[in-house]
Amino acid sequence: MTIKVAIINYGTGNIRSLYNSLKKIEVEAEIIADPESIYKFDKVFLPGVGSYKDAIDMIKKKGWEKPIKTFSSSRDKSLFGICVGMQILSTFGYEYGKSNGLDIIKGNVERLDKQGCDLKLPHIGWNNIKILNKNLLTENLVDGSNFYFVNSYSFKLINSNEIIATTNYGIEFPSIINKRNVFGTQFHPEKSSKAGIQILKNFINA
Amino acid sequence: MLKVRIIPIMLWNGTTLVKGNKFENDKRSAGSPLTTIKIYNSRDVDEILFFDISRNNEIIDKNFILSITDCVSVPITIGGGIEKISQMNELFEYGADKIAINSIIFKNPDIINEASKKFGSQAITASIDVRRINQKYECFYDLGKTKSDKELKNLLVECVDRGVGEIVINCIDHDGLMKGYDNELIQLTSSLVNVPIVASGGAGNYEHFYDAYKSGADAFAAASIYHFTEHTPAKAKKYLKKKGVPIRDNFIIE
Numbered sequence A: 001m002t003i004k005v006a007i008i009n010y011g012t013g014n015i016r017s018l019y020n021s022l023k024k025i026e027v028e029a030e031i032i033a034d035p036e037s038i039y040k041f042d043k044v045f046l047p048g049v050g051s052y053k054d055a056i057d058m059i060k061k062k063g064w065e066k067p068i069k070t071f072s073s074s075r076d077k078s079l080f081g082i083c084v085g086m087q088i089l090s091t092f093g094y095e096y097g098k099s100n101g102l103d104i105i106k107g108n109v110e111r112l113d114k115q116g117c118d119l120k121l122p123h124i125g126w127n128n129i130k131i132l133n134k135n136l137l138t139e140n141l142v143d144g145s146n147f148y149f150v151n152s153y154s155f156k157l158i159n160s161n162e163i164i165a166t167t168n169y170g171i172e173f174p175s176i177i178n179k180r181n182v183f184g185t186q187f188h189p190e191k192s193s194k195a196g197i198q199i200l201k202n203f204i205n206a
Numbered sequence B: 001m002l003k004v005r006i007i008p009i010m011l012w013n014g015t016t017l018v019k020g021n022k023f024e025n026d027k028r029s030a031g032s033p034l035t036t037i038k039i040y041n042s043r044d045v046d047e048i049l050f051f052d053i054s055r056n057n058e059i060i061d062k063n064f065i066l067s068i069t070d071c072v073s074v075p076i077t078i079g080g081g082i083e084k085i086s087q088m089n090e091l092f093e094y095g096a097d098k099i100a101i102n103s104i105i106f107k108n109p110d111i112i113n114e115a116s117k118k119f120g121s122q123a124i125t126a127s128i129d130v131r132r133i134n135q136k137y138e139c140f141y142d143l144g145k146t147k148s149d150k151e152l153k154n155l156l157v158e159c160v161d162r163g164v165g166e167i168v169i170n171c172i173d174h175d176g177l178m179k180g181y182d183n184e185l186i187q188l189t190s191s192l193v194n195v196p197i198v199a200s201g202g203a204g205n206y207e208h209f210y211d212a213y214k215s216g217a218d219a220f221a222a223a224s225i226y227h228f229t230e231h232t233p234a235k236a237k238k239y240l241k242k243k244g245v246p247i248r249d250n251f252i253i254e
Helices: A015-024 A035-040 A052-061 A065-073 A193-205 B033-042 B062-069 B085-093 B103-107 B110-119 B152-162 B183-192 B206-214 B224-228 B233-242
Strands: A005-008 A030-032 A043-046 A078-082 A107-111 A123-128 A146-151 A153-157 A163-169 A171-179 A182-185 B005-012 B048-052 B076-079 B098-101 B124-133 B136-141 B146-151 B166-171 B197-200 B219-222
Touching: A005 A015, A005 A035, A015 A193, A035 A065, A052 A065, A065 A078, A123 A163, A146 A163, A146 A193, A153 A171, B005 B033, B005 B197, B005 B233, B033 B048, B033 B062, B062 B076, B062 B085, B076 B124, B085 B098, B085 B110, B098 B103, B098 B110, B103 B136, B103 B146, B110 B124, B110 B152, B124 B152, B136 B152, B146 B152, B152 B166, B152 B183, B166 B183, B183 B197, B183 B206, B206 B219, B206 B233, B219 B224
Parallel strands: A005 A030, A005 A043, A043 A078, A078 A182, B005 B048, B005 B219, B048 B076, B076 B098, B098 B124, B124 B166, B166 B197, B197 B219
Antiparallel strands: A107 A153, A123 A146, A163 A171, A171 A182, B124 B136, B136 B146
């Protein structure tokens, strides 16, 4: 049985490059706009660019909140949040005021400079990860591999054992996270060339 | 640690890729865009700059842009003749990660504020074309044809204040000659603004990248060196790594 893969389209971001990256590993993902259709799939991507507030407002407005939460609580399914799509898995976000996130992974999303980073923001470009915990997402990846980032905020997790890898930019922040069957990367695997493709492959094969 | 970037430039005249000297670009063909971009992508460059210099692109050719962006799995910046938010919107929708603007900076600078608010600073790059005339840097637009009265210094600061997230600083006098970047210009630019600086115009060997790095560049854009010599982005990275410059290693499976 082939696994069924979907990309959530809730009105933000460049979904096409993720779709194309998956095609490179022979995965034909479906782009879905109907929240109730999520249950038909095994592996679902939650992408995102723009602000935390815009993203979570759209998720709620379009009726995705409950389906995503229900989906992520079933053990035989997996969810992958990318960039802001990862950030909104948190309890609260502080971009343009405080907003409630999906609260799937405990913690808050705060600006890097508020956390002590004194470098130029946004953090844009290729940066390396440091793997802290062995994880299926980092299989076949050399510690120190580089990925493409665009972020001014980062996810402060309550449970540090859910941090798989960190990245240094003025401060050390989580760049890959995992709680049970929910995964997230602060970077864009779909813009990260071969290393990014490897991460996508690891998620699909897991 | 954040890495410096190796960025090939592609100039599209509507029919073929071209690359000339000092912005006289129609003389030398540089191959097909699809073949070239596929090679760059397979060689794992850090980013791609794609400029349409045809000036026939007021209406964005969706299929053509998609054919380009579908080939790349690294970030791509698209520029050339972009004057409206609606054009930017379409380009982002068709896979651009950043938009580079030039002439419109001089004709309608308010669009920078609007664009960076709508798409985020990280997505808006100002491409600034400069000539040195009587020991003074002068800014040009319309493919280097029209001289602006704006002082370079003021222009750079204004661009960043209005919200651009990155500056491509292009020396027209050095363009295509492969004798090195204008390092004085790079130094001046990086001393004035606090956003990433992409050096452009004049790279002919790997040491030129290193010189630009020492002058404050965060990324090195180049065209002729890749079109017309044996030099490659991968070897450029090797050279810079040996010199202690933070670069992104090409991906290897463990």
